[in-house]
Amino acid sequence: MVSRCSKPSTVRSEYVKELRKYIRVDIYGKCGNYSCPKREEKECMELLDEKYKFYLAFENSICDDYITEKSFRTLNYNLIPVVMGGGNYTRDLPPHSFIDTKEFSSPKQLARYLDHLSRTPEEYMEYFQWKHTYKIWRIERNTALVFCRLCEMLHDPGVKYYSNFDVADWWETDHCIWPEEKESKMMQLYHVYD
Numbered sequence: 001m002v003s004r005c006s007k008p009s010t011v012r013s014e015y016v017k018e019l020r021k022y023i024r025v026d027i028y029g030k031c032g033n034y035s036c037p038k039r040e041e042k043e044c045m046e047l048l049d050e051k052y053k054f055y056l057a058f059e060n061s062i063c064d065d066y067i068t069e070k071s072f073r074t075l076n077y078n079l080i081p082v083v084m085g086g087g088n089y090t091r092d093l094p095p096h097s098f099i100d101t102k103e104f105s106s107p108k109q110l111a112r113y114l115d116h117l118s119r120t121p122e123e124y125m126e127y128f129q130w131k132h133t134y135k136i137w138r139i140e141r142n143t144a145l146v147f148c149r150l151c152e153m154l155h156d157p158g159v160k161y162y163s164n165f166d167v168a169d170w171w172e173t174d175h176c177i178w179p180e181e182k183e184s185k186m187m188q189l190y191h192v193y194d
Contacts, residue, residue, distance in 0.1 A: 001044070001070065002031040012058040012084065015107055022111035025056070041073075049077040053124065054099070054114055059085035067092055075136055080117075080127045082110070094130035 002012075019025055028034040028044070036044035048055060055077075057070040067087035074081040075097060083089050084101040104110040117124045153159065 001028045001036065010060070011062070012060065015058070015084065015101065016056065018107040019111055022108050023114055026052075045073065045077055049079055052079060053118055055079040055081050057081040057083050057085075057098075058101075059087075062086040071098065078128065080124075082114070094134045096127060097130045098127075 013031075016025055016027070026032070026034055028036045028048075036047065055070070055074045057068055057074055059066065059068050062084075063086050065087060067083075067085060067089065071081045071083055071085075071087075071089070071093065075094070081093075081098045082101065083093075083098050089098055089100055099110075099113070101107075101110060104113065117127075154161070
């Protein structure tokens with residue numbers, strides 16, 4: 001599902017273009033041939049859950065500590081998110097619940113792996129084993145509730161937090177590696193070659 005397609009050539013679009021040479025990729029949204037209105041998100045996801053095994057959850061900006069909501073939303077369904085971004089997926093998503101493009105030397109290798117999983121139900125189903133151990137807890141878009149819960153957790157005397165994390169430094173530093181001058185670096189990182 002892609003709606004931001006004003007920039008004609010990004011790492012994301014180039015990767016998908018290359019991936020489409022080896023495996024079928026349907027694109028929903030303003031940038032594709034299929035539509036699924038954003039206001040009907042639940043219905044769209046249910047449709048995708050019925051038709052597909054994988055969901056490309058590629059970031060439109062590659063930033064430290066940022067993971068698109070698409071990765072998390074996909075976990076509610078029987079779809080494996082295929083991720084591309086700057087977030088720490090291993091830390092922030094359940095174990096063995098996603099496929100990271102960085103683990104493959106090229107889109108062609110990723111396509112081979114996806115095809116293999118499609119033809120091997122036992123291996124495909126291993127990506128859902130986490131559902132026996134973890135529970136998805138979704139807070140609807142109520143930011144006040146999120147901050148109340150955060151405050152509650154920070155003031156819990158039973159939990160000790162240790163961090164040398166400098167919020168001001170993080171906030172003031174550019175953590176995105178998407179600007180034009182870094183595009184070629186990203187292309188190499190994601191192995192997108194002609």
